[in-house]
Amino acid sequence: xxxxxxxxxxxxxxxxxxxxxxxxxxxxxxxxxxxxxxxxxxxxxxxxxxxxxxxxxxxxxxxxxxxxxxxxxxxxxxxxxxxxxxxxxxxxxxxxxxxxxxxxxxxxxxxx
Numbered sequence: 001x002x003x004x005x006x007x008x009x010x011x012x013x014x015x016x017x018x019x020x021x022x023x024x025x026x027x028x029x030x031x032x033x034x035x036x037x038x039x040x041x042x043x044x045x046x047x048x049x050x051x052x053x054x055x056x057x058x059x060x061x062x063x064x065x066x067x068x069x070x071x072x073x074x075x076x077x078x079x080x081x082x083x084x085x086x087x088x089x090x091x092x093x094x095x096x097x098x099x100x101x102x103x104x105x106x107x108x109x110x111x112x
Contacts, residue, residue, distance in 0.1 A: 002066050006073055008044040008081050013037070017083045024105040028090045028097060029065070031105040036079035043069050047086040061086050064095050068102050072112065080111055 008014060021032035036042060045065045047058040065084055090098070106112035 002043060002070060002073075005038075005040050006042055006069070008042040008083065013042075013081065014044055014046075014083055017081045021081075021083065022109055024108045026101045026104060027087065028093060028101045029087055029105070030085045031082060031102065031109075032085075033080050033082045033106075033109050033111060036081045039079045041073050041076045041078075041080055041082070043073075043082045043084065045084045045086070047090075051086055051088055052091055057091065061090050064093075064098050065102070067095065068099050071099075072102065072106065076106070076111055078111055 008017070017032055017034050021034040023030060023032045025031075043066070045062045047061050049058070051061070052058055065086065069082075084102070103112060
């Protein structure tokens with residue numbers, strides 16, 4: 001689980017990142033990032049009911065994505081706010097697929 005200081009929780013902050021952030025899209029997810037308002041890295045994960053109607057499946061995807069970020073946050077030196085939106089293809093993927101997709105996105109943005 002992500003520590004509280006690494007969670008992007010307020011709705012207005014998430015909307016700010018979605019509005020102002022730079023986007024990188026893969027077949028599994030879309031990642032938007034913008035300069036952080038705090039000196040730490042903050043992340044939120046969005047999985048729509050369009051991906052799957054069952055909450056247990058959506059929560060599984062969220063847990064896998066958050067686990068990748070718990071491993072990657074120490075490597076990110078720039079304060080940044082990140083919003084990750086999962087796509088339909090993320091439904092039956094393993095942890096390693098998310099790891100590769102997120103690392104690709106962060107490198108493309110110049111954060112990692």
